[in-house]
Amino acid sequence: MRLEYFQMIDRVALFDEAGERLEAHSTVPLESPVFEGHFPGHPLMPGVLLTETMAQASGYLILGLLRFTHMPFLASVEKAKFRSFVGPGAPLVISAARVHQGSGYAVTRTKIASDGKTICDAELMFRLLPFPDGLSAQMRAQAADIGLVLENA
């Protein structure tokens, strides 16, 4: 994880196309300027970045299921619960499952766990739009870097 660069997913551990779910692993960095403010002397992963982490796992899931035909943009966050704290060095398991594929949008259920304990969960909606110029190749490269491999791609 590189919080300042919004690189929230270290690697994709599982992409289950038939089951429409993805599992990813990340480790909260030991040091980051983010922790200087959140909070001084008591570093905690901000809820907004946990939400971004769930959104990125969901986004890679949708990209994989749609085979990079559309770019998912976060449109809404529903039923978000932050159940426990995590700080520097915590291992995170991020899971995402597509619960609905609409026309031009998709909905996922997603959660983050650490050491077997649920940290947060939410239902996320994404608007699916044509890729802005040049972004498709970058997203494919980024996905490959973290291990999102599509069969018969």
Add this chain to the structure above:
Amino acid sequence: MASTFETVADIIADTSDIPRDQITPESHAIDDLGVDSLAFLDIAFAIDKAFGIKLPLEQWTQEVNEGKVPAEQYFVLKNLSARIDELVAAKG
């Protein structure tokens, strides 16, 4: 059993904070009720779930943008309800 319009009106009231009694079959979701595109996605999701269908929003948007179909065909609620009934019937 609630009519298609009643179910749609209940969904709009629930998802958009619009008083239920302001929603009529003649209401235009956007022009009269002020539903924006994000709120319409929430409504579409609830309609998809309630009726077990997939509203073809991308196709409708394209048809309206290309001037092939007036927006009222899809966004006036009595017409939207009729489109939903057609999709439910087509699903068998």
